[in-house]
Each structure stands twice: as structure tokens, then as C-alpha cells.
Amino acid sequence: MTAEFETFTRTATGFTPYPYQSALAADGLPTLLEAPTGAGKTVAAVLPWLYRRLIAAPGATPRRLVFVLPRHSLAGQAFGRIGTWLERLGLTGEVGLHLLAGAAAQEGGWRRRPERSAILVGTHDMVLSRALMRGYADARTMAPVSYALLHTDAQWVFDEAHLLGPGLSTGRQLQLLRDELGTAAATGTMWMSSVRGPGGLGGRTVHAPDTTGTVRRIGRLDLPPGRYVAALVEAVTAAHVPGTRTVVVIDSPARARAVHAGLAARGREALLLHPHFRAADLDRVLAAAEGGNDLVLVATPAVEAGLDLSSRTLVTELAPWASLVQRAGRCNRHGEHPDGGDLLWCTPPEGGDAATARWLTAHEGRAVTPGELLAARVDTPPALAGPPAPAGPGREDVLALFDSPAEDTVGGTGKDASKDTVGVDHWICDPSQTGSLPALVAWRAWDAAGPGESGPGGDGPGEDEPDPGGAELCPVPLDELRRLPAGRAWLRDTLDRRWRPARPGDLRPGVRLLLDTRTGGYLPDRGWSPESPVPVACEAAAPGRPAYGCTAWVGLDQHLQETAQEAQSLLAALPALPTDLREAVVEAARFHDLGKCHDAFQAKLRAGRTDPPGGLLAKSRNGADADLLPPYRSPRPHLRHEFVSALLLWQGGHDPLVTYLAAAHHGHVRLTVRPRGDEAPLLLGVADGDRTPSVRLSTGEHFPARTLHTAAFPAAWTAQAVSLRDAPGLGPFRLAFLETLVRVADWRASARHDGPLAPVSAPVPAPAG
Template identity: 55%
Template sequence: MTHGFGEFFHTATGHRPYAYQAGFAESGLPRLVRVPSGGGKSAAAVLAWLYRRLVSAVEVTPRRLVYVLPQGSLAEPTHARIAEWLHHLGYTDDVDLHLLAGPESQNGAWRRFPERNAILVGTHDGLLSRALMRGFADARAMAPVSFGLLNTDTHWVFDEMHLLGPGLPTSTRLQSLRESFGTTAPTGSTWMSSTSDGVTTDGGDVAAGPRLAAVRRIRRLDPDPTRYVDDLVDALGAAHLPGTQSIAVLGSAQRAREVYGALRAAHPGREIVLVHPYARSADRRVGAAVSEEAGRDRILVTTRALDVGSDASGRTLLTELAPWSALVQRAGRCNRHGEHPAGGDLLWCVPPDGPGPNAGVAAWLNAHEGEAVTTVDLFRARVGRNPTPSQVLGEHDVLAMFDNAYGAVPADASPWICADDERTVLVAWRVWESGEPAEDEPGPGRGEQCEAPLADVRKMLDDRGVWLRDPVDGRWRHAAADDLRAGTSVVLDAARGGYLPEVGWAPESGAPVPSLFTGRTPPAIACVAWVSLDRHLLETEEEARAVTAALPGLTEAQREAVARAARFHDLGKCHDVFQAMLRGGGGGEPPEHLLAKSKAPWSTGVSTRAYFRHELVSALILLNGEHWHVPRVEPELVTYLVAAHHGRVRVSVRPEADEDARTLLGVRDGDRTPPVAVSTGDHFPGQSLDTGAFRPGGSWTPRALALRDRDDLGPFRLAYLESLVRVADWRSSARHDGPATGLVP
């Protein structure tokens, strides 16, 4: 096997694997990996998983790999590197690759094909929050799907675990809860580090390799706090060797912008580049690609964005004092490849706010002033850490977050994932003659958005220039302080500034921001047929049986529950309110029978009743009678999966604030549904609806919690089954999609 993996690895990378990398391919990814910076941890994890998943251990290797970088990292270089490996191996059609970082963290395409092999690359804030059903920038209705898939049949790899902050104990706790609650298919985790902490390490053959013998000389700078930026600029200018790259790593985006601006003013003829994660998607990609370019005469100014996952190298590297793990990573980017035989210069300084918790790091650097150290020296050094205080994730917290209803507590997963000063929101800019968005203006797309520090955006609330769509009723309104939490999406008036294409997020700038909004764009794909309710139910069941047959670990009872839920999921579309919506476009020739889908463009998409949820009606139909019960199919589970298939009617169901006492999510007590017959032979008589079971104090929530807490289900299995019903629904709907071109009202 080792020889086989050797060829596999060489084809992907052009290099032979180290012994530890081959060992991972033979025995599987371990829980803990400690290898010096530049020692090939990413390749070891990704290619060993890939080899086992596709070649040597298919049945026991999870089909999804989640590769996690610390928050604030640019994930684009790692994503591009993996894409290159897949291309060299000829596996681009066999393995889906998705980027989930910055604005692209909202990409949900990975959820549609749970049976496919897939690699997800992102940062720990976006990925861990989704694994807790409180995904930053994830639609609340999609939370159960993300939760179900990320906690099942998945292997998590955490790169540079000591830079995860509160996310580190959360990641370990989540893995232990998967093991105790149980998952449908095995899900594991691997934590990687470039420091040894005096512990027995992997990668002994790496430490002996010539590449990691490259040296950098340590030198302290002592800038005057009253002219801090100017002194750093002077030091960089003096240390920069023409024909080489210098890198300056600042502890905050604001200081990085200040140093960048001062460098450009002091050295107008020199290439100065600013790279950080607070930029729109296209600018992030450009910055990530530029940072990987070798052999340039320039100064690269950055933040922690390049600490992990980047292959950038500079002869001279200046860093502000940072946690030991970050400093080791940055030192690994000084003469990274040994391209400067005489060695590089590692300059460091204490930031204006003092050493803080990094005094031990400063003591080590001071003790080695003037010395030439190798990556291996840094790897083996023992520098005490100051653990980040964090909220402990309890079993009760995960169980509570299984309820994703608006108003459910806890509302936010941030305390278990990132420190207060590291939380970010997504910002877009629009041009409004009236100073505010139009009522029907769509929300921002990923390409428009920029990740920005939450604290910066909070300061903008005073001028009432921050807009968002209300998460409940979808209307545009001014954002309030309580609205802003990690992952919130907001829109600013482009005239007020806040972004510069060459700088990225720049709250101090008043220059108008070029808006990337191109107006309301008609969908390119639409439903091209009137689809009967009966046909949609049958086709969804077909899709459910197909997807469950392709996935491991499901019991026959679970497969049948998913299939039956798919068969019944849209029964509630028989309601007059939904049928009127499908036919409400005022044209076309809709058939008289009950519909599930409307031929575009004849559906208005707007219900005559606010908040109307057809899946609530579906569940009420199933609850009102036992004639559809059959042996070996659990009616409680089927009913739950039917109610939950849009992610909105799950554990607790609350009326909206402006609904009267007789109405719940647009469904009124006393509403009558017509008889429904399914070609499978199932018949549901017309009936009068009573929402009492779903109201606070009703029987629904105890039923849902009983399923969640069952030993043979638990939160991870139950959400996974929900995901499969949702996927089957998406796929059956897609059968009738086609180009929207030529569809006229």
C-alpha cells in the first residue's frame, strides 16, 4: 500500500511522501498531528484521506473531508492547492470541492449531494457554527441540513489547532458528543499543530529534511509608541533587500491599513500589496493569488490571513508579537523554502497595547536575539501558552441548539467559537437615490459582500445607514445593535464609503464605493411544467429511496421512514391558500387537479396569508388519523420528518407577533383541506384543521424532543434523516427545471 500511495502522492504533488504521510494513508488519520511548519500537514491529511476514500479503504473512510483553517485565514490558497491535486490525479469529477470562507461561506451547493465524495475548505467560525445549528451567515431554515451532514459521514481536520481560540475546546467537545450520541456513519476529527510542546511528535523524517534547516535571524525592533507606524515603515524600508519579498504581519486590519498607506507614501516606486480577509470575493481571490506569487520585489502587508494555509515566503518578515503558534507560523514564512542560503531576517516588535498574554513569547525571542534559528528549532521550543478563556460547550447546549426556531435559546453560537473582538459580519454596498432600499429589492449576493469586523459595523449604527432584511418578515429595515451578531448580512449606502478596491474594508474612507449590484436578475432556471401534487410526491419518494440506498449506516426502518416522509411531505399543498398562490399569476392554463409546482412564470410566489407554511398543514393531516400507519414504519418519525422538511416547523413552533389567537404560521383553526389521493393507494379525507398540538403547551414539542433524545436516534441521526428528505425534495423539483428563457407572462 505504501508504494501505491507513493505514486499517488507523487502524481498529486510532484514529490515523494514523507514516512508519516504514507503512514496516514496506511492506518488512517490520527487524532493529533504535530509536524513542523512547511512539513506537509495539509498534503498528509487531504491526500491520505483521498487515497483511503477512493482506493484502499472506501467502506471505512467518511465520504466528506472538512478542512478547517483558523478564523481570519485566507482559505483560497488551500482550496486552490487541493483543486490542483485533484486535477493532477484526474479526480475532479469524482470529488466535489467547495470553498466555505468569507462571503463564500454562504455557498450551499455542497448540501445537495450527500452521497458524493466531497472536500469542504473553510474557516472555523463558519464551519463550527454550522455544526452547532447556528451557522454564521447560514439561513436558519438550512441549519438542520448543515448540522445533519457535517456531523455524519465526515472527517474534520483542524489546521493549527492552537489558533482556534474558543473553537478548539468546542471542536473536541463536539467530537465526543458525536461518539456519545451516535451518528449514522462514522465521523472523526484530526487536530494538527506546528509546535511540539515537548510531546512525542509525528514527522520525525520531516524534521531531518534539508528544507526545514533554512534559517532566519531574530532581531527585535523598538518603535516609538508615539510614532509607531512611521518607525515600522522606516524599519521595513531599511531591511528590505531589493529583488526580494518582505512581509509585514500586523495584529489588526486597521494597523495593516495604516502601515500599507504609510509604505506607499514613503516608497512610491515600490510594489506594496495589502492582503487580508476583509475584502469582497473577487478581491479576496486576487489577494490570495498575489500572495502566492514568488520571486517578486515587493513588500507584502498582511494580517493573520497568511498564518495558515499559505505558501508565501519572504526574505524579511516583520511581525508584531503574537501567540506562540502564530509566531511559529509566521517565522515559517521567512525564508520558507530555503531560497536565501544566507538566511532571512525575522523582525519582531511589541504592539502599542503591550505584550498582553504573550509575554512568554517575548521572553523567548529576547533570549534568542541575534540567533539564526531553523523551523525545527521553533518546532521543538517549549513556550508556555495562556489558554483563551472560553465558554464550555455542554451536552445541554447542543440539545438546546437542536431547536432552530427564531427566539430559541441560545440564539447564537459565537461564545463557543470566537472571541468577542473576532466576530465578523457580511457587508454589501448599494446605490440608492432615495437613501434606502426599495421594498422589493433582493438581498445581497455573495459577490457583493465583504467580511468586516462586527465592532466596526456597530459603530456605524448611529447614522442609521445600516440596513438588513428582517429575519422573520423579510422586510428591509434599519439594523439595531441587537441585530448584529456573527454572520449577519447588512447593506450600506454606497455613498457613505467604507471600502476601497485596493484596500478592502476601510471604514475610515468616505469615498463612494463602486456597487456590484446589477439589479434584479431573472432566474436562469425555472419550473417549466405544471406538476401535479401526486406526481411530485411519487417522484420525491423515488429520489428518497435512491439517495438512502447510496448511503451507509441507515437501518431499514430509517430508510423507510425517509421514503414515507418523502411520499407525504407536501400533502399540505392541497390547502386552498397554497393552490391559489400557484395559480395566482393570472395567466397560463393550469390543470384542475391539485398542484405541487407552478409552471413559470404563473405563480406569484406570494401567499394571501402571511407566514403560511404548507408543511404545517402536511403534519396536521398526518396527525389526524391512523389509517396511513403500516407495519415497520414509525408514524411519529415520519410525521416529524414531514413537518421538518423545510427547516421551519421542527421542535418549537411559535406564532408570529401579528397573528391572532386562531392562526399559526398562516394556518387558521377551522381551515378545511380537500380529500387527497396518492397513486400509491394512500387516501386522506378532507378535514378541519386544529393547530393546538403545535402551539406552546401542545403535544408537538414533547413528541419532537422524544425523538431527539431516543438512544437509537439522537440529535445527529435525526437531523441527518431530515437532510435526506430535504435533498429528495430538491431533486424531485429539479426534474422539472429548465432554462427560463422564452417563458413569458
């Protein structure tokens, strides 16, 4: 196996693997990997898993690798390196690769192929929030799918465990709960660290040797607090060695911008690197940083993990020990400077970690190796360590998080955030740092008019303004957004789908916002720049007609049978489930859209059309004229057809699991059923006493015409759904996975009838009269 893995790794990377990496390929990933900086942890995290998944032990190796970096990391470089490895191995068509960081985290294509081997690369805020059913930048209705796939058939790898803050305890606790509550397929966790690993993890530990032997000399910069930025600029200018790269790591984004501006004012070629760029601009900055041989790179702690970048001289503000070690790993990282690099540190005006300062002071003038930094014992006295980190979510917390929050508590109207009784921010980062979690911001142009007006000629985006896409989004710290004047940021309301000014309660991690291009706030070479008044170039494409959609009228019975077929195919491609669960998934797939028989839904499918066929329909044909039809205003704007499905199955006495899975297939009807907006006395568009027609399926099942009763449903439904969630043979992780199988089967059945849409030829004439 060693020779085969060596060939595998050389093909991917061009280098022979270290012996410890080959051992991981032979024995599997441990619980803890301690490895000095520069010792190849990314290779160790990915290639042994990939080799075992595809070649050595596919049946015993989870099909998804979840590679998690600290939240402030620039995960894109690790993502790009892994993509190169897959390409060299000829595996791009066999192994999915997906990025869950920054603006890319809102993309969800990875959820559509649960049977496929895949690698997810993300930051711990984006990934752990999804594992807690409250995914930042994740659609509320898609949260159960993200949750299910992260807790099923997955190998988690956390890089630099000591930089995760409360995320360390959260990740550990989630693994314990998976072991306790059970999953549909085995899921495990490996932690990696460049300092002495965290205790209490149990399991197997692997210690990687220091194979680099690179050195960096430690020196101190004494800077006066009263003119700290100016003095730091002078010190960096003096320390820079011509013809080499200098990296300056500054903890405050605002201070990093000021130091960069000071260097530029002195005529020094300098780049600014932090996570708060649009994707294309960040790629350009990284390419310039990697290719530059005589420059100064001013960076935030984004360089600490996941970035293969080296320097001759590294200047860093005093930081906690784990951060300091990671920063040191960006100095003479590959031994390219035989005489060693210089690691210069300074204390920022707000002070810094005393234990780290003592160690650095004791080693001033000495050259140290990554192995010495890994072995060093640097302990902060308990009195100085601050409050203990949260222990991570307990069983009851995870069970409470299983339900979907109301629309107006997740980046929606912000009217009643208390409805979502369990928040997750404190399990992801230190409470003092939650303001550094990002929202996603795009800049758009619209005309200004009178106060309070919006739409064409108004002071805000019009109703037809499209949602921002990934290419134009910039992650921005919430604290800096909160300093903007009221009315500057706009978001789409989740209930009425109109754009409106964002309120303070809307500013949550991952929320998507629009700013006016004229107000500035962004520069391509500097990223988020709140002090800049320069108008921002708009990156958004003009809204256009969808190029792809449903090209045929699809009958209800046909769609139900096709969804059941897709469920059977999906189950056959995944690890075996117990027979009763497999049968429940297929039956739920066959019944999931029964509620589309409701008169209001059938009217919606036929609205304005001249050619609909008879019988009950499931899908409308999206012809060339579909987007030119007069807008349809449903008398039941909040109607959820899956709620009608739940009522039909519930009142018909069907199996509770089948009923739940059918109800949950869009993510709206799960543990609780709530009215939307001010629709009461309707409930999700259904009136107590509504009648549904008789439905007979080609497989023989018959659902007679029925009167729907909603008054007593919510309380009884919640009690039954909670009993399923807590059932010993199910539990939250298995139940969410079964939900996901029905949803994916539905997506695939719908996709059978999707195709390119014909171009629009002529406007549709208005009806006579």
C-alpha cells in the same frame, strides 16, 4: 501501497510525499499530527484521506473531508491548491470541492449531493457555527442540513489547533458527543499543530520530522510607543532587502492600514493583505503578493495558516507563541535563501505575550529551524494566562441548540434576541474577540430623498433590490460596522422581506448588509477602508428574471411518488441505515407535501393563471408570463404547507418519526412551532378549524377530509419531537441526517421538472373589470 500513493501524490503535487505522509495513507489519519511549519500539513490532511477514500479503503473512510483553518485565515489559497490537485488527478467530476469561508460560506451547493465524496475547506468560525446549528452566513432553514452532513460520514481536520481559541475545546467536545450520542455513519477528527500539540485528545499521535532545515535569524526592533506606526514604517523600510519580499504581520487591522499607508507615502511598493476584501480583489492581491520579487506585504494574522507564502524578511508584532511560530513559517519557508532569513519582532503599544518575548530575547541573534520551534517549551505562567477557555458545549447545550431559532433572532428583525436562548459565539472565539467576527457587506447605489423614505427616490434600497451575491460581498468585522452612524447599513427583514435600516441587535456574524456606494468604505487594492470617502464601485448585476425554474404543472400525487423514488435511490447510495429508519424516510418523502392540499396553497399555485389543470397541485408551471402576473397577496402570507402536513399526519395517528420528518422538510417546523410576526390567532398561516379536502394517493393511502386543530398542537408537538431527538436509537445527529435525506429527495424530485425558462414575450393584460 507506498509506491502507489507516491505516484498519486506526484501526479497531484509534482513532488514525492514525505514518509510520514505515506504512513498516513497506509494507516489512516491519527488523532494528532505534530509537524513543523513547511512540512506539508495540507498535503497530509488531504491526499492520504483522498487516496484511502477512492482507492485503498473506501468503505472505511468517511466520504466528506472537513478541512478547518483558524477563523482569520485566507482559506481560498488552500482551496485553490486542492482544486489543482483534483484537476491533475482527473477527479473534479468525482469529488466535490467547496469553500466555507468569507462570502463564499453562504453558498450551499455541497448540501445537495450527500452521497458524493467531497472536500469542504473553511474557517473554524464558519464551520463550527454550522456544527452547532447556528451557522454564520447560513440560511436559518438550511442549518439542519449543514449540521447533519458535518456530523455524519465526515473526517474533520483542524489545522493549527492552538490558533483556534475556544474552537479547540468545541471541536473536541463535539467529537466526544458524536461518539456518545451516535451518528448515522462514522465521523472522526484529526488535529494538526506546528507547536507541541494540545493535551487530552487521546488516540494516536504522529510526529513529523523537520525535513526543511530552513533557518531564520531572530532580531528585535525597539520602537517608541509614542510614534509607533511611524517608527515601524521606518524600521521596515530599513530592513527590506532590495529584490526580495518582506512580510510585515500586524495584529490590528486599523494599524495595518496605517502602516501600509505610511509605506506608500514613502514611495515603497507595498501590498495590504487581510480577509476583508471582495473575492476578486483578494485574488488579485494574493496573486500580486505571490508574484512580487521586490515588495513589502503588510498583513494581519491572516497569513498565519493556510497560506503558502514566503519572505526574506519577516517583521512581526509580538504574539502568543503558537501565532509567532506560524508567522516564522512565512520566513525563508522553502529554504530559498541559503544564508537564512531575518525574523524581526517588536512589541506593540498594548504590550504582548511575555513568555514569547522571553524566548525570543534569549535566542536573539541566533538562527533557528522549524524543528526547534516545534520542540520549544514556551509556557505562560497561569497568573498571566488569563481566564480559562470555555470547556466547549456539553450534551445539554447541543440538545438545546438542535431546535431552529425564530426568524427574528437570526439576522432578522432583531426584536427579541432572547428567544434564541443558546448563543454560540463564546464557543467559537474568545469573548474579547467576538467583535472581529465578520458580517458580509455589499455596496449598492440608490437615490437619496427625504428622511425615512425608501425605494425609488428614497434614501434606502427599494423592495425590488435583490439580495447581494457572493462576488460583491466583503467580510467586515462587526466592531467596525458598529462604529458606523445609525442608518448607514440596511438588511432584508426575514418576516416581511423588505429592506430596512439595521439595528444594533441585527449585527451578528454572517448577516448580509447593504451600504450606499456614495458613503465609501472600500477600495479595491485595500479592501474594507472605513475611513475612505471614495465612492465604491457597485458590483451587483441588475435584477433579472430567473433563467431556470419549473416548466410544467406537477400534480400533488405525482410529486409525492417521485420524492419517495428519489429517497429510495438516495438511501441505496449511502451507508446502510436500520430498516425502520429507511422505511420512515421513504414514507415521510411520500407524505411530505400533503399539506399542499390546503385551499390557500392551491389558490396560490393557481393565482392569476388561465391554464392550470384540475386536481390537487404540487408545483406551478413557471411559464414565460409568470413574472409578469399581477403580484399575488395571499390572505395567509405565513402559510407553511409542511405544518398542514404535520397536522394531517398527527391527527391521523401516523408514526411520530414519519410525521416529524415530513414536518421538518423545509426547516421551519422542527421542535417548536411559533406564529410568525403578528399573525395570531393564526399559526403558520393555519386557523384552528380549517378544513382540508380528501386526498387519495396512487399507492393506496387515503387521507379523509379533516378539520385541523391547532390550539393544543405546539406543546404536544414539542414534547413528541424532543422525545425523538433524545431517543437512544436516534439522537440529534441521526435525526438531522434523516431530515436531510427527505429534504434532498424533495429537491431532486422538484428538479425533475426544472429547465430553462422561455424569454418574456409580451406583458400580460390586466383582467377585465
